[in-house]
Amino acid sequence: MSLPHAILTALLEKPSSGLELTRRFDRSIGYFWSATHQQIYRELGKLEGDGLIRALPAEQPARGQKKSYEVLPAGRAELARWTAASQDPKPQRDALLLRLRAAAVVGTAGLESDLRRHLELHGKQLAEYRAIEERDFPPGEDTPAKRLQHLVLRAGIDLETFWTQWLTHALAECEALADGTTA
Amino acid sequence: MSLPHAILTALLEKPSSGLELTRRFDRSIGYFWSATHQQIYRELGKLEGDGLIRALPAEQPARGQKKSYEVLPAGRAELARWTAASQDPKPQRDALLLRLRAAAVVGTAGLESDLRRHLELHGKQLAEYRAIEERDFPPGEDTPAKRLQHLVLRAGIDLETFWTQWLTHALAECEALADGTTA
DNA sequence: GACCTTTATGCAACTAGTTGCAAAACGTGC
């Protein structure tokens, strides 16, 4: 139940239309809370109905017409409440680990190429994060907001680093097993 | 769409009833693919309907009566197919990172105590994983299946290690910011 | 043998997220 709060955060950073939000979700916020445009439009409607955001007056509120939103004081209050509230971590779900566990029973045949693909994807993501870090977080400058944003980015970088290392290790293991089988 | 495959894996490791599966999901497999008993019962019904598993003959198939399942050849084949198939990683969703990003806009007030709680939870999980590693993976013994299972466990250990370190870092940052505010 | 708790199974309603498609306005070339 965090999509509305992801949207509130994004709108506080900068008032936007549905499509602009979608684009921004594809970059920054979506890295750890992805959402499709349909989810976003639906949620914008709800948030407006609840009086947490409002559409900026833009003359013709017609379909296919750009409509920008800004956060109302009630929305900011709700976001602050949610941020401070205690929340249990969501139960984990990772299909790749599950597949490896299944492979322990039915064999690793065919798994390797997908491990390699995932390794490449995580490597790309890592490179992207590092580029963002260099661009947006030069040493020296640090407001409180910057420090927190950097902290979030570091989590992304460290997680991707973990995955690339782990996948490299997993690939080596699979190859060793496959060699043993065919030898 | 991986729950059926998680169940097939668990049943291949050992034929079980719905409740036994639920218990095992709370321990091993559930660490990276959690499921409630309702999900499991529903899925067992579907898998049986699809001819991938079958109920072991147990006389009275009444309600409130233990009913165990085993995997049929078609089920094993489906699991092997799924394991080898290429799959895109699921988009990430992490509420804690989102909250930190929100805190960059609305302030960190109240966040600290929950960070501390999460740190404690991850520490506990890490200790549990390490205990499993000591118990189930003594050095020396290694069949192919064991090596793969160990690899999965290592992922869990390294991830929890990452989170405890990152949370420690995040807490320090929050405290520094709070001190700066009140000073 | 009436009552309570535990074990085991399951239905139904709800919430969140995904997929596929459509429709209104706008721009551009002709």
Added chain:
DNA sequence: GCACGTTTTGCAACTAGTTGCATAAAGGTC
């Protein structure tokens, strides 16, 4: 002025996961 693609918004149907509750048998207890 209209045919055609693009941008922007949105509905509807579907899939997956969660929550709350119901039911049946088994076993203890007084």
